[in-house]
Amino acid sequence: MLSASRLAYAYGNRMVLEDVSLTLAAGESVALLGANGSGKSTLIRLLLGIYRPLRGQIRLGAEPLQGLSAKERARRIAYVPQDHGTAFPFRVLDMVLMGRIPHQSLLGRASPKDRARAEGSLERLGILDLADRPYTELSGGQRQLVLIARALAQEAPILILDEPVTGLDYGNQHRLMVQVRDLARSGYAILQSTHYPEHALAAASRVLLLKDGRILAEGAPDNVLCPGHLQALYGVETEFVETADGRRAILPVCKESHQGSKEFSLSTQRRKA
Template structure:
């Protein structure tokens, strides 16, 4: 499924956060959204998901404007992964993942054997089947993030939007989540994610969109888009972007002044 955005303006009510957004995301592509706090990333995501109405422009899936779609149809096509949450209710992990089937059920329907089978398959695919009977509120932050990804995938979406999926995770869990994002891409699922770490874009993204003050500053491959100049412009600090020989990507380091 292809997502296309044409001259999109977004915000809350009459308060415009951003405008002039134009991009296309191909099936199976990973697009990483980079930008400072308050730049409009989360508001843009809510607009792409149909949770906020556009203030201008169009959002289309396979050429059809989503403003005409029902909530159920949207939920069946677009999955959403929020930042890992501690949770309030002691649901089992299996039941949290099963909640992702809601978009595939009727209004008063209950999950059936096929829905349970999908949830179990997703748990095994993401290699967290051993967590199935654990209580969601009692597992680690990295494990909770993987469960939220599993919940989104249980709905069989063709596009998954992830809001800072590596936030607050330790180094190992960040690498595991990024690895799963690449595996989703290889399986033909489109992933759009935001992050504050440009290194992560080098590791998992096909293209990068730099969002600054509500507008796209740059859009292209990680190597072409993430440069010392663009990072200094959007973050206001000097940055060294150092290529890693033999790896095809780079690492970024701020240059702090005494």
């Protein structure tokens, strides 16, 4: 559905991506992990057609991405940014209706079908009660859910989410991961960048690790998310434990600091509990 082959990109003389390839198929949820500055956001901008690669090619199906108009791309790829600010107090429903623009004529107005799609997206995320609220008065987490609803209303078969849990509390993070998993099962192709390996365990069918602009590893979450890879990405020791319901959990291993102060091990505390 979406494929990229040997992508390279540079800011001036500084290479930020080199020889990056990936595929994204219907029914797949791919998690993109990497430390700050690893090239995740640049890769997403390339896949959206915002940037042109220095080398390599991106295809939507059999068609080169850059050969498609912005409207054609929007019918096939929906994007959820980390955050979005607006000075104008649009109603939440009107914000979500903006996701229907690729399906309308130049001077078209929202149809009953457009409104139904927008309301259905809000309902799916459990925020239909916000429909008449001004977007500017919402919390950061609520705004993020509205942006996700707008992407769902767009009805593009590919969803790209750039750190979608930004601003969400613990409960909404969990509910969103359930939605990501269910959307993939219903046929969407999903790519989400995240800083949380546990979210990849919960919602991804495949994981791609990006380090210094190159692919460090790619594969099934249980195979790729290992202490060695996480140490290489983030510079912290981790270990995996089994939860009461048989799932794997990732815990940091806290050690004594250089100053000699004693810090407890989260993993040890969990095992004792």
